[in-house]
């Protein structure tokens with residue numbers, strides 16, 4: 001259906017998983033009480049691909065009340081395992097269509113988006129296989145001459161707030177652990193990318209979850225966030241997004257003593273020592289840096305390259321970056337899509353312009369085309385050399401396809417520089433010396449440190465930040481901790 005009108009191009013996205021684009025509260029698909037809607041825009045074309053409700057206080061309250069009611073009906077471990085494993089199957093079976101929806105609302109290449117769907121499924125699978133860890137535990141001894149049982153109860157209604165950069169996977173990480181813990185959930189996706197969530201809820205209808213177990217609230221945070229922070233039934237807020245919003249949530253929930261899990265921003269250093277396997281380092285950087293057009297929390301934001309290999313590394317990287325095919329993620333062969341919107345585009349441009357104005361040299365990439373073809377937000381993969389610590393791109397998360405190279409001489413110098421940030425999410429170290437790697441990794445204040453790999457997280461291992469990158473862990477058995485209350489019962 002092409003409804004192109006006067007100014008705003010419209011190309012509605014049709015999908016068997018998007019028969020509706022509503023929210024989902026208390027077992028029903030629903031519009032906003034106010035009947036207000038907002039467009040969802042394809043960042044590759046500038047076209048409106050759907051309209052979704054703008055919900056607020058009333059809908060958020062209804063969703064929380066429904067979740068609180070359902071919390072009173074516990075689900076057995078077996079039941080939860082069954083839901084999680086069927087959901088893993090459903091997401092895997094529908095990865096192509098889920099990927100197509102992700103590509104339309106986010107812009108990443110279709111193949112990469114299917115990879116996101118598989119990644120999301122891996123969390124449902126992992127927690128299906130791990131839910132037995134939440135069986136009650138009986139202490140082997142009888143301290144105080146009592147038998148002691150430890151129960152893992154659901155922490156309560158969990159509010160799950162997610163960003164746009166992995167519209168499906170960021171929610172899957174939280175929801176899989178919350179469902180394993182038997183929490184009831186109110187889910188608020190980014191208003192930029194709500195369709196992947198609508199599609200997931202449409203698949204979840206096949207699970208026949210109890211009414212109120214999972215609710216979907218659509219719209220900008222505003223009033224919704226106020227209700228989630230204030231409502232007494234919400235006991236956990238699990239948030240992935242920017243550090244400034246994480247801080248606001250911490251302040252807003254402090255009077256209510258809610259449990260927070262905060263997966264916040266990063267400023268990842270990617271350190272390449274003289275003895276590194278350079279081809280491997282470049283390969284890994286390409287996958288790490290340009291995935292999602294550089295809009296991932298774990299992607300390298302600062303490349304520290306030791307002086308002896310800086311020329312060779314920069315040359316190899318520039319060649320690879322210049323060869324990347326940029327375009328609409330639905331087109332064959334496209335390796336990098338657009339940025340999410342004009343604000344994101346302007347931020348990358350500001351970082352590049354600032355660095356160049358202060359003496360950095362562009363060794364890959366060109367000035368972005370203006371005006372953008374078809375209203376998209378494409379930024380050329382860019383590599384800069386001669387970058388220094390005063391430049392914006394070193395101190396702020398660029399969240400775009402910019403790879404700034406900073407040369408260093410000594411190990412101690414690079415450790416200090418890498419840690420010189422308020423963030424502590426991901427870091428990468430490339431060296432063929434295991435001894436050096438152990439030494440450096442132990443001193444890096446980052447929750448995730450790749451050694452000779454640019455790999456991000458996996459469902460089986462805990463992942464999370466230090467310092468202003470937040471707290472709490474997702475993945476691994478540790479990922480369950482945010483959603484359980486531990487109850488201890490002594491019996492004579």
Ligand code: NAP
Nearest residue numbers: 162163164189190191220221225241242245263264265297
């Ligand atoms: P964001 O602006 O902080 O938004 C994230 C979510 O929070 C969205 O759903 C947003 O809703 C909502 N939100 C906005 N203001 C809020 C408020 N005052 N109270 C409650 N919720 C609020 O972040 P983003 O731009 O979507 O995502 C990019 C950021 O996420 C980057 O900093 C990135 O590093 C970080 N990130 C971190 C991880 C990790 O694992 N640590 C993973 C992915 C991304 P609306 O926008 O609809 O209003």
